[in-house]
Amino acid sequence: MTTELLIALLIGVVVLAGAGIGLLVSRKSRGLPPPDELDAITERTIEHPEEPEPGPVDDGLLEDDFVEIVEVPAEPETPAAPAAPAIERPEAPQGRLVRLRARLARSQSSLGRGLLSLLGGGDLTEDDWEELEDTLLAADVGVEPTRELVDNLRNRLRVEGVSDPARAREILREELIGVVGPSLDRSLKSTGDDGKPGVVLVVGVNGTGKTTTVGRLARVLVAEDKTVLLGAADTFRAAAADQLQTWGERVGVPTVRGPEGGDPASVGFDAVKQGIADGTDVVLVDTAGRLHTKAGLMDELGKVKRVIEKQAPVTEVLLVIDATTGQNGLTQARVFSEVVDVTGIVLTKLDGTAKGGIVIAVQRALGAPVKFVGLGEGADDLAPFDAEEFVDALLA
Ligand SMILES: Nc1nc2c(ncn2[C@@H]2O[C@H](COP(=O)(O)OP(=O)(O)OP(=O)(O)O)[C@@H](O)[C@H]2O)c(=O)[nH]1
Numbered sequence: 001m002t003t004e005l006l007i008a009l010l011i012g013v014v015v016l017a018g019a020g021i022g023l024l025v026s027r028k029s030r031g032l033p034p035p036d037e038l039d040a041i042t043e044r045t046i047e048h049p050e051e052p053e054p055g056p057v058d059d060g061l062l063e064d065d066f067v068e069i070v071e072v073p074a075e076p077e078t079p080a081a082p083a084a085p086a087i088e089r090p091e092a093p094q095g096r097l098v099r100l101r102a103r104l105a106r107s108q109s110s111l112g113r114g115l116l117s118l119l120g121g122g123d124l125t126e127d128d129w130e131e132l133e134d135t136l137l138a139a140d141v142g143v144e145p146t147r148e149l150v151d152n153l154r155n156r157l158r159v160e161g162v163s164d165p166a167r168a169r170e171i172l173r174e175e176l177i178g179v180v181g182p183s184l185d186r187s188l189k190s191t192g193d194d195g196k197p198g199v200v201l202v203v204g205v206n207g208t209g210k211t212t213t214v215g216r217l218a219r220v221l222v223a224e225d226k227t228v229l230l231g232a233a234d235t236f237r238a239a240a241a242d243q244l245q246t247w248g249e250r251v252g253v254p255t256v257r258g259p260e261g262g263d264p265a266s267v268g269f270d271a272v273k274q275g276i277a278d279g280t281d282v283v284l285v286d287t288a289g290r291l292h293t294k295a296g297l298m299d300e301l302g303k304v305k306r307v308i309e310k311q312a313p314v315t316e317v318l319l320v321i322d323a324t325t326g327q328n329g330l331t332q333a334r335v336f337s338e339v340v341d342v343t344g345i346v347l348t349k350l351d352g353t354a355k356g357g358i359v360i361a362v363q364r365a366l367g368a369p370v371k372f373v374g375l376g377e378g379a380d381d382l383a384p385f386d387a388e389e390f391v392d393a394l395l396a
Contacts, residue, residue, distance in 0.1 A: 090219035120165035141357030206289030215247025231271025348374035
């Protein structure tokens with residue numbers, strides 16, 4: 001038993017000694033210092049922790065405590081009261097067609113040049129006459145006036161035996177003036193009776209230039225030293241009354257307007273009533289654009305005129321026709337004249353068409369003269385129409 005105990009003790013000693021040697025070998029192989037040295041290092045590390053990297057200082061403020069610094073703009077100067085808009089002095093209407101004749105000649109030179117080149121060549125063959133006829137028809141002169149013009153030219157050239165181009169030109173000029181109508185009364189009827197204002201009603205289909213024409217007419221009248229009042233009876237298009245008022249303000253002319261979508265007849269009535277009260281010379285009434293094919297709208301136009309006339313007679317009904325619409329303009333003219341008895345025509349956008357013959361055709365269709373022509377988008381680009389100046393511009 002004692003021997004067995006001794007053997008067990010011996011084995012225990014050998015195992016312990018082996019474990020101690022193994023531990024030392026393992027430390028050395030990992031490069032670790034011996035235990036006593038290791039203890040000293042541990043001691044130093046605990047007592048003197050490494051200085052921390054300098055970081056943000058906690059001052060106890062939360063992110064929300066920061067206030068964004070905004071650059072404060074300098075105190076604005078007290079704005080000066082807006083200056084009253086300067087009242088414009090419109091250009092006198094006389095001579096406007098001459099000023100604008102280049103625009104007419106530019107767009108219609110093909111008509112004038114076409115006619116001149118055909119006539120200037122001396123004796124005309126049947127083909128030449130046919131070509132001349134086609135040129136006139138293509139410029140919207142209309143069938144009847146074209147035939148009339150060609151017949152007259154043929155007669156005169158034959159009877160006078162003309163071979164000189166200059167003389168042929170003269171005859172063409174005279175005959176053209178003849179069909180345009182040199183003796184038609186083209187003055188604007190803007191004088192009322194019994195001390196009442198003249199009343200000008202402006203009508204036409206959508207977008208032909210009615211509002212623009214009313215604004216421009218106001219300028220024409222102001223240039224002639226007349227007092228004017230505008231009636232915004234186009235209650236259908238929201239911007240129309242504003243547009244009209246702006247035209248008026250530019251030349252110091254007031255505008256009577258009604259509620260949007262209101263009764264146009266009552267706006268016309270109020271405007272003329274106001275004109276009478278103020279002793280105004282002329283009241284210009286703008287109306288909404290309406291399709292000549294819509295019976296209800298055309299009836300409404302008749303009512304506008306009747307209601308206005310409870311105050312004062314309408315002295316002029318101007319039908320505004322867009323010259324670029326050609327033959328359709330003639331149909332419009334006929335329908336409008338049935339409803340409101342058109343007394344004068346304003347042909348707008350004549351600067352944008354080579355079909356100046358519409359002047360002749362529309363007068364024939366309506367039996368009313370062209371009184372003004374629009375030749376551009378400028379405020380004073382509306383010219384009183386004159387047959388001779390018009391023909392001279394065509395043949396320029
Ligand atoms: N080139 C040219 N443009 C014109 C002339 N007259 C009017 N216009 C233009 O035509 C456009 C229509 O004019 P408006 O006066 O608004 O037409 P309106 O008939 O009152 O229109 P509605 O109220 O919608 O029926 C505008 O852009 C004008 O500047 C003209 O003689 N020549």
